[in-house]
Amino acid sequence: MSTEFTLDQVKNQIRNIPDYPKSGIQFKDITTVLKQPELFSFIVNTIANIYFDKGITKIVCIESRGFIFGGAIAAKLNAGFVPIRKPGKLPAETYKKSYQLEYGTDSIEIHKDALSSNDNVLLHDDLMATGGTSLAAISLIKNFDVKNIYINFLCELDFLHGRDVLKGYEVTSLIHF
Ligand code: AMP
Numbered sequence: 001m002s003t004e005f006t007l008d009q010v011k012n013q014i015r016n017i018p019d020y021p022k023s024g025i026q027f028k029d030i031t032t033v034l035k036q037p038e039l040f041s042f043i044v045n046t047i048a049n050i051y052f053d054k055g056i057t058k059i060v061c062i063e064s065r066g067f068i069f070g071g072a073i074a075a076k077l078n079a080g081f082v083p084i085r086k087p088g089k090l091p092a093e094t095y096k097k098s099y100q101l102e103y104g105t106d107s108i109e110i111h112k113d114a115l116s117s118n119d120n121v122l123l124h125d126d127l128m129a130t131g132g133t134s135l136a137a138i139s140l141i142k143n144f145d146v147k148n149i150y151i152n153f154l155c156e157l158d159f160l161h162g163r164d165v166l167k168g169y170e171v172t173s174l175i176h177f
Contacts, residue, residue, distance in 0.1 A: 005042045011175045048076035056122045065126035082114045099136030115144035127155040131162025
């Protein structure tokens with residue numbers, strides 16, 4: 001693991017965009033972090049290190065910003081990558097779940113053959129706000145009766161208490177706002 005950086009340094013590089021995508025939302029823009037190669041690999045390594053001894057077999061990631069680190073973490077952990085996508089994007093048969101966003105409602109889907117009961121799953125997304133998206137993702141993953149579901153975010157908006165919605169699961173977030 002790289003020791004060149006601290007999580008506070010990463011946090012300081014995340015750009016806050018007020019009133020995006022609508023009034024009252026403080027959007028956490030991670031593109032300012034993604035473009036810095038050392039920070040990108042620091043984040044991948046830090047998350048992979050948390051789970052290296054958990055026997056993770058699949059990283060399940062939420063479209064679209066969850067995909068950015070998800071693939072790299074999967075490679076580090078020798079795990080497979082499973083996308084959860086917006087409706088109509090996955091080409092084969094899917095399970096579907098509707099959920100509430102901090103700014104609107106939406107649905108997500110997973111392929112019906114994406115996981116099996118032998119899998120040890122790490123669910124990853126860039127940010128937890130209300131926890132609604134992750135809860136919907138968990139309900140999709142539960143269709144497969146997997147062994148374990150761990151949950152990780154790069155960022156967590158503590159003041160929205162999304163963690164309460166995910167009670168009973170082991171949740172880690174690198175950065176807290
Ligand atoms: P939630 O379901 O409320 O936990 O919302 C989480 C999802 O919405 C994640 O996929 C985030 O990328 C996105 N999201 C929600 N709020 C924000 C925010 N303030 N800044 C950046 N992304 C957000």
